[in-house]
Structure formats: C-alpha cells, structure tokens
Amino acid sequence: MAFEMWKEIIEYGRWAPSPHNIQAWKFRLVSESQAILLFDPDRLLPGTDPTGRFTAAGFGILLEMMSIAAAAHGLEVKVDYLGVSLDSKQPTHTPYANLTLVKRTQPEPFDRQLILDRRTSRLPYDDKPVSPEVLAELSEIAAAYGNELEFSVEPKQVEWVVKLNADTMFYDMADPVARNEVGGWIRFSKAEARRKADGLAAYAMLFSGALMWLFVRVNFLFRLPGIYQLVRLFYIRSMKGTRTVAWLSGPYEKPADWDKAGRMLARLWLCMTKHGVYLHPFGSVITNVTAHADMEKHFANPSRKHPLWLLVRLGHSELPPKAQRLTVEQLLVP
Ligand SMILES: Cc1cc2nc3c(=O)[nH]c(=O)nc-3n(C[C@H](O)[C@H](O)[C@H](O)COP(=O)(O)O)c2cc1C
Incomplete structure (x- = not known):
C-alpha cells in the first residue's frame, strides 16, 4: 500500500x-x-x-x-x-x-x-492595532468553540502583557526544572536546528545562539543587577510596535476540552494568517504558576465563565523566520 x-x-x-x-x-x-x-x-x-x-x-x-x-x-x-x-x-x-x-x-x-x-512572529510589529473586523471574526470563532476571546488595544494593557511575558522568561529560567526542560528544546545554531528539525531555534527566537546558551547554562549571570535589567529591556524592545493583546478563556479541565481548545486555536491562527495577521502565543505565562496568578489577578472579570488558558500578542510584522519540522518519513513508525 x-x-x-x-x-x-x-x-x-x-x-x-x-x-x-x-x-x-x-x-x-x-x-x-x-x-x-x-x-x-x-x-x-x-x-x-x-x-x-x-x-x-x-x-x-x-x-x-x-x-x-x-x-x-x-x-x-x-x-x-x-x-x-x-x-x-x-x-x-x-x-x-x-x-x-x-x-x-x-x-x-x-x-x-x-x-x-x-508562522509564529516574535518580530517587532508595525504599530498598527489589529482591525476591529478581524477581532470580531476571531471572537466569533472562539464563541463557536464555547470560548471567549477578550482583547485590548490600550497601550497600558499591552505594555503590561509584554512585560509579564518578559518576566515569565526570567521566572522560568531561574527555576531549574523549567530551565532544564525548556533549555533542552533550544537549538543554539542553525545547523543544530536543521539537523534536529525541531525545538526553539535561536534564529527563530531572534536571539544570538551564544546569548541563549549563556542564558540556559550560566543563568546566574542574568540575575545580576544591571545585566538582568539590560536583557529584560532588550527582550521587551524586541516586541516593539505591539498594539493588540488578547486572552482566551474556556473549558480547560479535561482531555476533550484541550482537544477542542487546540482545534479552535488552529482556526483562530489560520484566520489571522488569511488576514495577514501574525500571532505570538505567550504560553509560558500560563504554564508558569507565578505568572499565571499575576495574569488572573490583572484580568479578573467576575462575569467570565471559564478559566483563562492563553495570552497572546497579535499584529503585523515582516515575514518571520520559518521554524524547522520533522519530515513525513521521520513521523512514520512501522
Ligand atoms: C499551545 C502553544 C503554546 C505556545 N507558547 C509559546 C510561548 O510561550 N512563547 C513562544 O515564543 N512561542 C510559543 N508557541 C509557539 C511555538 O513555539 C511555535 O509554534 C513553534 O516553535 C513552531 O513555530 P511556528 O509556529 O513558527 O511554526 C506556542 C505554541 C503553542 C501551540
């Protein structure tokens, strides 16, 4: 066959x-x-x-x-x-x-x-908010899956979200469990990324491979006053021009919910692609307990029915680098 x-x-x-x-x-x-x-x-x-x-x-x-x-x-x-x-x-x-x-x-x-x-775009965005028409189309897709998409184009909220994501990177890297796990998926050189055809390539993260290596392997350096502030600022500036942030809430308790959430995210992402809008998920804000609690508190909304399960920035950027993938042959098992 x-x-x-x-x-x-x-x-x-x-x-x-x-x-x-x-x-x-x-x-x-x-x-x-x-x-x-x-x-x-x-x-x-x-x-x-x-x-x-x-x-x-x-x-x-x-x-x-x-x-x-x-x-x-x-x-x-x-x-x-x-x-x-x-x-x-x-x-x-x-x-x-x-x-x-x-x-x-x-x-x-x-x-x-x-x-x-x-593609995921971690590039700077073009300082233009995502249009209300596109946001309405995205909200409709979310609603069809029993989720709610909330968003903000208020500069103060956007700044808060971008800073929270930057802080999360430092929280994760200061925690040995997260650091070892995430660090194991970082591909420091283009050659390594191509050879392994997976993971977070430094070139796709827009960081120098050497800097990422130091960040993972000699992390205490980045907790030193001065260096910490400088790297944080550098990371925040890489998201310059972001004008729209959004967050999703929906059932997220059991495997059927996770499947449905993923299916919805697929459609949201393709809808954005259709309109020339890029997405940058801030998933680690959800998986990091401290950041998640900050987010729940900041975006508290008594009329929201379900837990928050994803925070993102979205907007328009230049064409981002393409992440590697395993081939079809590598995905097949006998
Ligand atoms: C559930 C989920 C959570 C994600 N969280 C993050 C994140 O916290 N930070 C980030 O930079 N990318 C995040 N991503 C994007 C992935 O890293 C990205 O999809 C992957 O590296 C492949 O790149 P591509 O989307 O450009 O094909 C997330 C993707 C998914 C599906």
Whole structure:
C-alpha cells in the first residue's frame, strides 16, 4: 500500500505548531483510510506541562489542520481518542487515537495553503492595532468553540502583557526544572536546528545562539543587577510596535476540552494568517504558576465563565523566520 493520501495529509499536518516545537506526534499507517496517531514520550514536557494540557491542545491543532488538509479531497479526519494520557514514563511510542478518513459532511472555509503559510512572529510589529473586523471574526470563532476571546488595544494593557511575558522568561529560567526542560528544546545554531528539525531555534527566537546558551547554562549571570535589567529591556524592545493583546478563556479541565481548545486555536491562527495577521502565543505565562496568578489577578472579570488558558500578542510584522519540522518519513513508525 502506498498510503499516498495519508502522506499528503501529514505533509500539511507536520506544519502544525506545538509548544517549543516539540512535535510529539507519530503516525502508524494501517490502510488507505485508517491510521493510528501515537505520542512520543521523549518529546513531552513533564516539568512545565505535567498534566499534558498544552501538549494535548497541540494535538488538537494537528488534528484540525489534518482535517482541513483532507477537505481538498472531500474528506475529513475522524478521531477516536483511546483515553490514554500523555505520559512521559511510557517506554515507547504510545497509541493515542485512531484516525479514519471519512467523507466530509461540512464544507471547509479555509484554504489548506494557509497551514503552510502560518508562522509564529516574535518580530517587532508595525504599530498598527489589529482591525476591529478581524477581532470580531476571531471572537466569533472562539464563541463557536464555547470560548471567549477578550482583547485590548490600550497601550497600558499591552505594555503590561509584554512585560509579564518578559518576566515569565526570567521566572522560568531561574527555576531549574523549567530551565532544564525548556533549555533542552533550544537549538543554539542553525545547523543544530536543521539537523534536529525541531525545538526553539535561536534564529527563530531572534536571539544570538551564544546569548541563549549563556542564558540556559550560566543563568546566574542574568540575575545580576544591571545585566538582568539590560536583557529584560532588550527582550521587551524586541516586541516593539505591539498594539493588540488578547486572552482566551474556556473549558480547560479535561482531555476533550484541550482537544477542542487546540482545534479552535488552529482556526483562530489560520484566520489571522488569511488576514495577514501574525500571532505570538505567550504560553509560558500560563504554564508558569507565578505568572499565571499575576495574569488572573490583572484580568479578573467576575462575569467570565471559564478559566483563562492563553495570552497572546497579535499584529503585523515582516515575514518571520520559518521554524524547522520533522519530515513525513521521520513521523512514520512501522
Ligand atoms: C499551545 C502553544 C503554546 C505556545 N507558547 C509559546 C510561548 O510561550 N512563547 C513562544 O515564543 N512561542 C510559543 N508557541 C509557539 C511555538 O513555539 C511555535 O509554534 C513553534 O516553535 C513552531 O513555530 P511556528 O509556529 O513558527 O511554526 C506556542 C505554541 C503553542 C501551540
């Protein structure tokens, strides 16, 4: 069997974003219409995402993007989760869901080319807020998934969010568990990024590889007065021109919620790509306990029904560098 259809769909799916670009997914192709989605226990984040919520949302993004890719053939990807949790202690690649290609029931509004064009932009933005029309379209998508998208274009709020994200980077790097885990996903040189085809490449983070190496390996230096302030300022200035920030709240308790949140994020991100808007998720603000508590307090809203589970900045920038991905062949397991 050639499995051409699956390979074509995975060719799109492999461009799905994941936290730290971990790409924890693998595929076992069973027949022309059936496949098994597995997770790679060595690519999980037990230290910073112990419940696997963020990683599971990443799987939701992947599956939504694969289904959008299948639409070009009048198909969609039906998913039957196996009720297995994303456990880093599993000895080997572990089946996570059964996938079936079935005839599509609903038309797909997104062009699958958007999956290939989508990128995270950590670049400076162009000082223009995201238009109210685009924000309204994004809010509608969120509402369709039972989530609420709140946003602000107020300079004071934008500044607060950008500073909170900068502080989070220092909180994470001062904590040995987060530092070792995140540090293990940093690719300090372009050659390393290309060879491993995953992780957070210094070039995509817009930092010098040497500076990132020092930051991870000799972190106490960056806690010294003077150096700390300088690096923090440098990082905050890399987000110059940001005029819009947004935060999502929605059900985020159980695996079905995480899948749904991921599927929604896939659609929000593709909608932004369609309108030439880039996104920079501040996921670590959620996974870091101190930063998350600051955020909950700052954005407290008694009428909000569900917990806050993502904070982002969004706007217009130059074309950001493209992050690496594993090839389809590397994602297939016998
Ligand atoms: C749930 C989630 C959380 C993320 N959190 C962050 C974050 O805190 N900071 C950041 O710079 N990028 C974050 N990202 C972006 C990923 O690092 C990015 O998608 C990945 O490196 C691949 O790059 P690409 O989106 O340009 O293809 C997040 C992505 C996802 C899906």
